[in-house]
Amino acid sequence: MRRAEDVDRAVALGVDAIGLIMVPGTPRALSLDQAAQLRARVPALVSCVALVMDADRDWLRAVLDQVRPDLLQFHGQESEAQCADWQCPYLKAIPMADPEVGLEWMQRYPSARGLVLDAHGVGETGGLGRAFDWRRVPRSERHRLILAGGITPASVGVAIAELRPFALDVSSGIESAPGEKSAELMSRFVEAVRSADAA
Numbered sequence: 001m002r003r004a005e006d007v008d009r010a011v012a013l014g015v016d017a018i019g020l021i022m023v024p025g026t027p028r029a030l031s032l033d034q035a036a037q038l039r040a041r042v043p044a045l046v047s048c049v050a051l052v053m054d055a056d057r058d059w060l061r062a063v064l065d066q067v068r069p070d071l072l073q074f075h076g077q078e079s080e081a082q083c084a085d086w087q088c089p090y091l092k093a094i095p096m097a098d099p100e101v102g103l104e105w106m107q108r109y110p111s112a113r114g115l116v117l118d119a120h121g122v123g124e125t126g127g128l129g130r131a132f133d134w135r136r137v138p139r140s141e142r143h144r145l146i147l148a149g150g151i152t153p154a155s156v157g158v159a160i161a162e163l164r165p166f167a168l169d170v171s172s173g174i175e176s177a178p179g180e181k182s183a184e185l186m187s188r189f190v191e192a193v194r195s196a197d198a199a
């Protein structure tokens, strides 16, 4: 999220977490100051996730010190040791567009609190609004599996019914423009999640 009103609306809708993109040069990237201001709006019991990608140590240290996220989300080719080195709970994105990426890749991160199965390939950023082949989702990791990639208010119900992920991560599917969330799409998304959960 990039705008204060989007953070406030997401919190009011009851989301579990909001994400801040700390990957310089990408369309939704935030400065440290912008991220710290958005982070300050996130109340207790809603998690603030800072996304990074093959970040250098100085940048990551600054993100942790100035933004104070609850979780880091690693989107690059970081090893488990690199992810775990920061004493901050973390999620690891798994680049599902690559056919050779599968369960073995996920098992490299036993210390990850969640695995974000995303539709990009190795070395690519996320937030692309495209899905991957859900038949490649393994059964065994579902307790910590966060489904991402091209999910929309129209597709999220099917995703929950078919895959029963632990959580969902959405970006483009609730946007009116990159970095600008749509109030209507956000509400429709959350409603669709609630009705799929109830079913």
Ligand SMILES: O=C(O)c1ccccc1NCC(=O)[C@H](O)[C@H](O)COP(=O)(O)O
Pocket: 019, 021, 023, 026, 027, 028, 029, 051, 052, 053, 075, 116, 118, 119, 125, 126, 127, 128, 129, 130, 148, 149, 150, 151, 169, 170, 171, 172, 173
């Ligand atoms: O969203 C970005 O701009 C981004 C940039 C660099 C690394 C990761 C990024 N996003 C990762 C996410 O967790 C997105 O929410 C995820 O890829 C889903 O995006 P979408 O397919 O647009 O719903």
